[in-house]
Amino acid sequence: MQTGLYKASQRPRTYTGSLIMQTLNPGDTATVRRIVSELKGRPGPLLEVLHAVQDALGYVPAAAVPLVADGLNLSRAEVHGVVSFYHFFRESPAGKHTISLCQAEACQSRGAEALADHARRRLGVDFHGTTADGRFTLEPIYCLGNCACSPAAMIDGRLHGRVTPERFDALIADEAQRP
Amino acid sequence: MTVRVYVPGDAGATSVGADETARAIGEEAARRGAKIEVVRNGSRGAYWLEPLVEVATAAGRIGYGPVTPADVPALFAADFLEGGKHPLLLGPPDKLPWFAGQQRLTFERVGIVDPASVRDYVQHGGYQGLTRALSMTGAQVVQAITTSGLRGRGGAAFPTGIKWKTVLDQVSAQKYVTCNADEGDSGTFSDRMLMEGDPFTLIEGMTIAGIAVGATQGYIYLRAEYPHAHRALKTAIAAAYQAHYLGPDVAGSGKRFDLEVRLGAGAYICGEETSMLESLEGRRGEVRVRPPLPAIKGLFGQPTIVNNVVTLASVPWIMVHGAEAYATFGTGKSRGTLPIQLAGNIRRGGLVERAFGLSLRELLYDYGGGSASGRPIRAVQVGGPLGAYVPASQFDTAVDYEALGGIGALLGHGGIVVFDDTVDMARMARYAMEFCAIESCGKCTPCRIGSTRGVEVIDRILAGTDAERNVQLLEQLCDTMVQGSLCGLGGMAPFPVQSALRHFREDFRARTRQ
Numbered sequence: 001m002q003t004g005l006y007k008a009s010q011r012p013r014t015y016t017g018s019l020i021m022q023t024l025n026p027g028d029t030a031t032v033r034r035i036v037s038e039l040k041g042r043p044g045p046l047l048e049v050l051h052a053v054q055d056a057l058g059y060v061p062a063a064a065v066p067l068v069a070d071g072l073n074l075s076r077a078e079v080h081g082v083v084s085f086y087h088f089f090r091e092s093p094a095g096k097h098t099i100s101l102c103q104a105e106a107c108q109s110r111g112a113e114a115l116a117d118h119a120r121r122r123l124g125v126d127f128h129g130t131t132a133d134g135r136f137t138l139e140p141i142y143c144l145g146n147c148a149c150s151p152a153a154m155i156d157g158r159l160h161g162r163v164t165p166e167r168f169d170a171l172i173a174d175e176a177q178r179p
Numbered sequence: 180m181t182v183r184v185y186v187p188g189d190a191g192a193t194s195v196g197a198d199e200t201a202r203a204i205g206e207e208a209a210r211r212g213a214k215i216e217v218v219r220n221g222s223r224g225a226y227w228l229e230p231l232v233e234v235a236t237a238a239g240r241i242g243y244g245p246v247t248p249a250d251v252p253a254l255f256a257a258d259f260l261e262g263g264k265h266p267l268l269l270g271p272p273d274k275l276p277w278f279a280g281q282q283r284l285t286f287e288r289v290g291i292v293d294p295a296s297v298r299d300y301v302q303h304g305g306y307q308g309l310t311r312a313l314s315m316t317g318a319q320v321v322q323a324i325t326t327s328g329l330r331g332r333g334g335a336a337f338p339t340g341i342k343w344k345t346v347l348d349q350v351s352a353q354k355y356v357t358c359n360a361d362e363g364d365s366g367t368f369s370d371r372m373l374m375e376g377d378p379f380t381l382i383e384g385m386t387i388a389g390i391a392v393g394a395t396q397g398y399i400y401l402r403a404e405y406p407h408a409h410r411a412l413k414t415a416i417a418a419a420y421q422a423h424y425l426g427p428d429v430a431g432s433g434k435r436f437d438l439e440v441r442l443g444a445g446a447y448i449c450g451e452e453t454s455m456l457e458s459l460e461g462r463r464g465e466v467r468v469r470p471p472l473p474a475i476k477g478l479f480g481q482p483t484i485v486n487n488v489v490t491l492a493s494v495p496w497i498m499v500h501g502a503e504a505y506a507t508f509g510t511g512k513s514r515g516t517l518p519i520q521l522a523g524n525i526r527r528g529g530l531v532e533r534a535f536g537l538s539l540r541e542l543l544y545d546y547g548g549g550s551a552s553g554r555p556i557r558a559v560q561v562g563g564p565l566g567a568y569v570p571a572s573q574f575d576t577a578v579d580y581e582a583l584g585g586i587g588a589l590l591g592h593g594g595i596v597v598f599d600d601t602v603d604m605a606r607m608a609r610y611a612m613e614f615c616a617i618e619s620c621g622k623c624t625p626c627r628i629g630s631t632r633g634v635e636v637i638d639r640i641l642a643g644t645d646a647e648r649n650v651q652l653l654e655q656l657c658d659t660m661v662q663g664s665l666c667g668l669g670g671m672a673p674f675p676v677q678s679a680l681r682h683f684r685e686d687f688r689a690r691t692r693q
Contacts, residue, residue: 043479046461051403051442078462085463085620086444088403104365104614105560105607106596109523110551142447142564142614144404145368146191147596148226148521148528157406161194 022063031056032064036071046072046082050089059090095130095137097175099123100154103140106147111164115151116140118165122172135176181214182260183235187290188219189375190407191368196247197230203248204232207255215260221376223290224530225277233272236262242269277546282508283532284500284516285493286369289376295414297422300379306424308495312387313432320391321347324494326502328514333359333450333487334562334591335667336580342484345474346392349482354394356385356484357459357477358491360401360408361443361450364563366522366594369530370488373518374401374408377492378415382438384491386429387498388484389436397438398478400455403445412440447564447618451666452485454620465620466666487592489518508534513579523596524550535579542595543574554599558683560607562591564614565671567678568604587678589671604683608676609637615672626669629660633676643689650687654680 024032035052039045049068053060060083069079083089101107101116116127123131123138130137146152149161153168155175160167186201187193201217208215222229231244232254241262243254250267257265272278272290283289293299300306312320325340346354358381362370374381385397401409416438419425427435441459443449449458453467456478477483493515497505506514513535519542521528526548543549543556550556558568567588569576576582583590598607612633619626633656640649657673664670680687 044459044461047441047444047458048461051444081463082461086446088443088445105564105610106366106523106594108607108610109596109598109602141404141445142618143363143365143367145362145371146194147366147368147523147594148525148530149191149194149229150523152194154404159190159194159407161191 022061024061024063024067028057028061028064029067032067033071036068040072046074046079047086050083050086054089059093062091095134097135097156097178098137098139099172100139100141100144102142102144102146102150102152102154104143104147106143107151110150110162112151115153115163115165115168119168122165122169136172181216183218184215184260185218185220185233185235185240186230187222187376188294188407188411189222189229189372190405191226191372192222192229192231193407195226195229195245199248200230200232200246200251203251207251211255213255213260218293219295220292221289221294222372222529223272223278224286224372225272225275225527226529227527228269231269231272232259234260234262236260238262239271242272242275243267244269277527277529277531280545281532282516282534284496284505284508285380285489286373286377286518286530286532287496288380289373292377294376294378294411295418297379297418297424300377304499305379305495306383306430308498309383309387309390309424309430311498312390313430313434317347317391317393320387320498323497323502324391327497327505328502328509328512329490329493329497329505330513330580331487332489332493332517332592334364334589336590339486339490342474342486343388343392345472346394346482346484349475351482353396353479354392354482354484355478356389356392356394356397357456357486358385358397358399358488359450359452359455359485360399360405360488361447361455362405362488362592363402363447363450364565364592364594366560366596367520367563367592368522369518369520369593371405371408372530373488373492374405375411378411379419380492380495381412381488382415382419382425384494385438386424386436387494388486388491390429390432390434392482392484394482394484395435395437397436398459399438399440400443400449400459401440402443402449409440409442416440446620447614448620448666448668451668453666455485456483463620465622466668468665489592510534510536510577510579511581513581517578517590517593519578520594521547521597522594524552524556524599525597526551533578536577538575538577539569539595540574542578543597547597550597550599552599552601554601556597557600557602558598558604560596560598560675561594562589563594564611565589565667565674566591566594567674568607568682569678570682587674587681589674604679604686605637605641605688608679608687609634609641611672611675611679612637615668619668623663623665623669625660625663626665626672629656629664629669630672632656633660633673637676637687640687641690646687646689650680 228244449464454464458464615630
C-alpha cells in the first residue's frame with residue numbers, strides 16, 4: 001500500500017513501513033488542511049490539531065506531519081517529536097476496536113496481569129498488536145481512574161470495571177457483533 | 180406526578196452497568212405507564228454499591244443498590260418509586276454508616292446534583308462563593324485562601340494562598356488560571372468523580388481564582404483517559420457560558436473569565452506542573468527548570484496559577500463558609516478535608532472525604548471493610564506510583580502530610596491502593612522502575628537511564644546473580660535518582676522501591692522463573 005490512494009473505508013489495517021513514500025489521499029489531505037486552518041489561530045494549537053487529525057483519520061499518518069508543520073509554522077521534527085512523545089497518538093492505524101487494559105497498581109492488586117495474559121492468549125497478540133483480522137488492537141494503559149472497581153478496561157472509549165477473564169470474553173463477543 | 184430517579188452517569192458506575200440499569204428503568208417505566216424522570220447524577224463514591232439508584236420520595240432520597248437490569252421489574256413491583264421494601268433497599272444514602280462519618284465539604288454536591296444543570300447547582304448553594312468573592316478585593320480573596328490553610332491537593336501540598344499571592348503581585352497584561360486534571364496516579368479518582376459529578380464547583384473555583392488574581396483565561400488540562408469527564412466538563416462549561424457565569428461579564432460583574440478544556444495525550448509526566456504547561460503550549464511534555472516559578476513565568480511566559488482539581492474545587496466552600504471554618508478541620512499543618520480514595524483489593528472501595536488526621540487503619544477496616552479477597556492486607560501504597568509502600572505494622576499512622584512524611588511515606592493525591600498477602604513486593608518494586616522508564620520525559624539522566632537500569636538490577640537480584648551486591652547497587656541507584664532528578668518522577672519513583680526493600684526485604688530473593 002505504498003501509493004496511499006485508497007478510500008477511507010479501505011485504509012490499511014497494518015503499518016506499512018516506509019515513512020517517506022507514504023502520501024495521503026486527497027480527501028485526507030483536505031481534512032488535515034481544514035483542521036490546521038480551523039485551529040491554527042488558537043494558542044498552542046499543536047496537540048489540539050493532532051487530536052483532531054487522529055479523531056478524523058484514526059491515527060496521525062507520517063504524511064500528515066509536513067502538512068501540520070507547514071500550517072503551524074513549525075519544523076517537521078517538532079511535530080514528529082510531539083507525536084512520538086505522547087502514548088495516545090498512533091502513528092499507524094488501530095484495529096476496528098481498541099481495547100486498553102489498565103496495568104497500574106490498583107488493577108494489579110486485583111489480577112490485571114492474569115487478565116492481560118488471558119487477553120493476549122485470547123486475541124493472539126501482544127500489547128500494541130492488532131489481530132490478524134483487524135478487529136482488535138490491544139493496548140496497555142496506566143490508570144483509567146476506576147481503581148475502586150479494578151481491574152479496569154476501556155474498549156473504544158467505554159469503561160468497564162471488575163473485568164474477569166469471563167467478562168472480558170463476553171465484552172469481546174459483544175464488540176465483535178457490532179457493525 | 181413525575182418521580183425523579185437518579186442513576187449515576189459517573190464513569191465508574193457505568194463501568195459496572197449503570198447505563199444498562201438506567202435504560203432498563205426507563206423501559207420498565209414506559210411499560211407500566213409510570214411517569215419518571217431519570218437524572219444521571221455523579222457517584223457518591225460508594226463503588227461497591229454501584230449502580231446505586233436513588234428515588235426522590237416525599238421522605239427524601241431513598242437508595243437501592245447495586246441494581247442490575249434484571250432487578251428492575253422486581254423493584255417496580257415493590258413500589259420502589261415510593262421507597263418500597265426490597266432486598267436491595269438501602270434507605271437514605273447519607274444515613275449509611277459509610278457516609279454518616281464523612282465530612283463532605285468539597286464533595287458536598289457530588290452524587291446529589293444533576294451535573295449538567297446550572298439551575299440545580301445554584302439550587303444546591305452553587306455560585307454563592309463567587310458572589311461572596313465578587314464583593315471582596317482580589318487581595319482579600321487571596322488572604323482568605325491563605326488563612327484557610329488550603330494546600331495543593333495534587334500531591335505537592337504547596338500552600339495555595341502563597342501561590343495565588345505571587346500571581347496577584349505580578350503586573351502583566353495577561354495572566355492564566357490552569358487546572359491540572361491530569362490525574363494519573365493509580366488509586367486516585369477524586370478529580371474524575373468531581374468533574375463528572377459536580378463540574379460547576381470546579382468552574383466556580385477557577386472563576387474565583389481568575390477574578391482574584393486578575394486572570395481572564397482559564398484552561399483545564401484533562402487527561403485523555405477520561406472521555407466521560409471530558410463530556411461532562413464541555414457540557415457544564417457551555418451551560419455556564421449560557422448562564423453568563425463565564426464570558427465577558429461574569430455574573431453581571433463586568434469582569435471577564437473564559438474557560439476551556441484541553442486534552443492531554445497519555446503522558447503521566449504532564450501531571451508535573453511545568454510539563455503540563457509545556458503540553459498546554461503544544462509541545463512535548465518535558466519538565467522545565469525552575470526558577471522561574473510558573474506563578475511568575477508560566478503558561479506562554481505569563482503569570483499562571485497551576486492548581487489541582489480538588490484544590491480549586493475546595494475554593495467555593497471556603498468562600499461561602501469562611502476561611503476559619505475550613506481551618507477548623509484537620510490537624511497541624513494539614514488543614515481542611517481530604518477526599519481519600521480507597522482502591523485496589525478492598526471490600527468497600529470508594530471515596531471518603533474526611534478531615535486530615537484519621538488513621539490508615541480506620542480507613543482500611545472501618546470504611547474499607549478489609550480486603551476484597553478476604554485475605555490479610557499486607558501492604559498499601561499511598562500517594563500513587565511514586566508513593567511508598569506502607570506495611571501493616573504502620574497502619575496506625577495518621578493520614579496527614581506530616582505524619583506520613585514522618586514514616587518516609589507521602590500522601591500525594593490521597594489514593595490508597597490495597598494489596599493482600601499474595602503480593603510480590605519485589606515485582607511491585609520492579610514495576611515502579613518500569614513505570615518510570617515508560618513515563619520518563621527523558622530530559623534528565625537519572626530518571627531516563629536510572630529507571631531502565633533499575634529494572635535490570637532488580638531482574639539480576641531476582642535471578643540470583645550477585646544478589647547482595649546488586650541490592651547495594653539498587654540502593655545507590657535509588658539515592659542517585661532521588662538526589663539528581665529534575666522533577667518528582669525520577670526523584671520519587673525510588674520511594675516504592677526503597678520502601679519495599681526496607682519493609683519487605685524477604686521478597687527480594689532469587690526465584691525460578693515460570
